[in-house]
Amino acid sequence: MRTLVLDQGYQPHRIVSWQKGIALLFRGKVDVLEEYDDEVRTVSSAFRLPCVVRLRVPVPFRVQRIRFSRLNVLRRDGFVCQYCGQGGSARDLTLDHVVPKARGGQTAWGNVVAACKPCNQRKGDRPLSRSGLTLKKPPGVPTWLPTGPGHDELGSAPDAWGEWGVVARQAPEACATVRAPAGTS
């Protein structure tokens, strides 16, 4: 189980293990926005695992260039075909040049999207306008990518993360309880 960490502006910042999420919580670095139903028990108390947390202090600004790679494109697109919306694993999905390479299209963030094999084949070397396909969203340079252990596929991201722009591909994990940040209730 993992914890989605939002920055102060409620934008996805990173994804960490729940253990790390708890460590952030205990160090007073974050407020909990959503919790899992699962509990951890200590000798004296029990508490629920953090599902979505928000940092209490701003993230230090740093210019972070995310490397263009096949995997990072798939991660940016949430492992979902940008034409039909079909989700898949890294093996199922391909990269498609929106402007085909044969027509001068570049291999860069702004021209490459995740595509399932049928859509990629259907599009072939045609320009988008003549392919009968439409893009879910225009591709761009990502400002953040999930980090941490085992996050190359967001396949089982909790449903609640969708609210924060991190979209699940498969059946969501249960994570429903919303608790107001400490001190507001």
Ligand SMILES: [Zn+2]
């Ligand atoms: Zn598709």
